[in-house]
Amino acid sequence: MTIASCGSVSATTLGLPNSTAIPAEKATLPKGLFVAKIPVSAKTKQRLANDIETITMLSLLQARNTGLAAGTRIPEILVIGLRLRGTNAAVPTDIVELIAMQRKSGMLFACVRDADFEGTTRQECAFAVRRSLPARAGHTTTSKIFVSDWKPAGEATLEAADPAVDSVDALWESFCSQVILDDPSPVDLDARLARRMQIARLTTQIDKLTRDHQRAKDAEQRNEIYAKLHRMRKQLEELQVQ
Incomplete structure (x- = not known):
């Protein structure tokens, strides 16, 4: 054949x-x-x-x-x-x-x-x-x-x-x-896919916030953005070691 x-x-x-x-x-x-x-x-x-x-x-x-x-x-x-x-x-x-x-x-x-x-x-x-x-x-x-x-x-x-x-x-x-x-x-493909999608979203948000932090002139605004960045980077680190 x-x-x-x-x-x-x-x-x-x-x-x-x-x-x-x-x-x-x-x-x-x-x-x-x-x-x-x-x-x-x-x-x-x-x-x-x-x-x-x-x-x-x-x-x-x-x-x-x-x-x-x-x-x-x-x-x-x-x-x-x-x-x-x-x-x-x-x-x-x-x-x-x-x-x-x-x-x-x-x-x-x-x-x-x-x-x-x-x-x-x-x-x-x-x-x-x-x-x-x-x-x-x-x-x-x-x-x-x-x-x-x-x-x-x-x-x-x-x-x-x-x-x-x-x-x-x-x-x-x-x-x-x-x-x-x-x-x-x-095994658990949906869970692994959801984690990858979440990592991608967090990476995009972190990149944007990093640029926003660099452009921010007001100290209070910079501190607020930095706090968000810190939380998101911690979430990203936790996802990447799972």
Whole structure:
């Protein structure tokens, strides 16, 4: 069987089990499939037509072909290759959103581009997932597209054998953790993600307050800003050692 590929990226190069690879003859997904049943903006339609060369299903991971327990939230995981047109293209987050929102399955996107490198070009791969953000009880849940760093296509891999991965649900958490945090552990991902988001917010606030403190002329105002800075820096230190 010839397995599907997106550029030089395939289930095999990604390190996924051969049992999950999609046959090449069944792998190509027509672009029109994703704009047929839902309203789509003209801009997104144009990007789908012009910026995406091909959409290819590379791997389908289920309980039956992975040896994992069936998921209760995620029935299966699709790994979809997006071959991008042009050189040094960015991950098309609007296209990832368009495709991922239409199916309950977990979807991991392997985006493949040609990129300038040391006077020549090479193929690079970045991963993307759509995931709900951690939310407090009673608050509306929102989703976000998370994107990994670009890597040479031959070095872009997914870890599917973490000891804590015992179900399709846990495998999806592991894949999301790899994309978002560069860590294969599926354990407490929402808590780890919430901590990272809090660290990012505090870092931004500290940078702003530091500039405000430098500009402040009034001594009372400077002292007030300094006190806020001290509290936030302490919070940041506590989060970073957890």
